[in-house]
Amino acid sequence: LDNYRWAGNECYMAQYEARMVHCLVPGLGMLVNSHPSLINAQPLHHPHTEQQHRGYMSRLIDHGAGATSEYYGFETRAAQNIQKGSEIFVSYGSEWFPERPEYAELPIKMNYDKADHIIKSFIDSQVGKSDLESSQEQWNTILNExxxxxxxxxxxxxxxxGELSHAAEIGTARFFLPNFIRSMEWLRQNGQCMDNLIFGKSVIPQAGQGAFATRFISxxxxxAPAPLIHIDKDVLAMHRKINENDMIVEGDQLLLNYCFGHPKSSLLLFPYSSTVQFINHSSKKANAKIQWSTSALHQQQWLSDPLEEVKSxxxxxLMFDIxxxxxxxxxxxxxxxxxxxxxASWEDHLQGQIPQEHNFETASALNKDRDSAVKTLQEQLSDPYxxxxxxxxxxxxxxKDDGKEEGENGLRYILKQWNLGLHWGIQGGKHHRPCDILSRKRFGKHYFYTARVYNYDIMYEEQKIPDSSVLVVTKIPRWAIQFTEKSYSSNQHYENSFRQPITIPDDLLPSHWLDL
Known part of the structure; x- marks a missing residue:
């Protein structure tokens, strides 16, 4: 899973779910690769629509509360014009390649740019010279240096x-990736379509979102194809420390509900293509089944390998076809x-009593009215959330340019004015920070706020407000203020949440993978 996970702050404020958060983003968030110099797509998210991408069930009435993800609707946009047949690349972050030893000599963008400059300078130096052998010797000297x-x-x-002119024309990044753009014929022969499904509100009670056909399917x-990540069941177990030396298992990660598994095997298979995670259950109305894929991308020989070797x-x-x-x-x-x-597991769950947590207040409910006044710290003393x-x-x-002023106790006070041009369209939840509302003022029909802004637990160093500083931001618009559940408070942390993988039929799973 390590190579597929995103930091929690890339997933619509998921960083507030726990002390340390990573998330999986099936579809483009897991299928796309990255290239340091050929990024042509980026996550798209707008603060106004943030809560539209959060599902919600009430613990007071819903047995399915906490059993489905409340994060969905992750969108990706073209960062530039993308030619038909081009591979889509997103940025994995500036440190993803440099921090991995196996990519110690992999060029990053600055290296491709530098190589482009060296090649252009060399070509310019060879104008009027026709001795190819001499040019190659000079180029070899540069390569050795x-x-x-x-x-x-x-x-x-x-x-x-002899290849320098072509490399200079298209850039070294493209030069070393000749298959960056595939023909339609190649794609028809080797690709698989993922646009047969779209998600929407399921017709199945307690199921949350569902997957719907975008066209008639015979x-x-x-x-849909379903490439699979293989996972050991133990990886998804949640542990709690009970003393200095001992831990106990107190449940499973929500991801378990989206995996295929078997009660007699330690293997879980998570499908990571687009929208297939929304396919719900029905014993009587099922219109689909899984089978091992016929695609050349499916490694059929893995089914003969020992389970521990596969998991390692x-x-x-591995791939399923749906x-x-x-x-x-x-x-x-x-x-x-x-x-x-x-x-059987779901029916047992339905027999359980849903706790009546009347004092549980949800962020989704508070965020529905985006024009309501947010209470100041002073107001919360008598009327708290x-x-x-x-x-x-x-x-x-x-x-940079903090404009710090020395204050009491060695603290430095930073006063910033909220800037619409800077913050409009900020991606994801990475710049949503905990804040205390100090005051508000009405201008026309809208409130604007002054707030003290903090760091959240896990942040990149360059994003952190120094511990010795107090940051106060003025003129914050109401739409830039949002409620979220505190860590370990949302539905997925609810102790009675349903957890059960989708069963892999006996005739699909190799018998030598039944290790429990």
């Missing part, structure tokens, strides 16, 4: 002097039969 001085840049430079046809691999190789078991109409919800074990929620403010902190 770069090999000693800067191996990353050296890796971005062609060996053959019986026996592929509904750091790359994926196949229509009857004709599926346009707009019809796609449903799987999750199996007897899942049904309930303890499960906290207030966050959108603010992107930059250490």
């Amino acid at each position: 770069m090999n000693a001085l800067d191996r990353r840049t050296r890796a971005a430079m062609p060996e053959d002097v 019986k026996g046809d592929l509904i 691999r750091d790359k994926t190789g 196949i229509a078991t009857r004709d599926v109409a346009l707009g019809e919800e796609v449903l799987l039969d999750y199996g007897h074990d899942w049904v 309930l303890p499960d929620v906290e207030i966050t403010c959108i603010f992107e902190y930059e250490a």
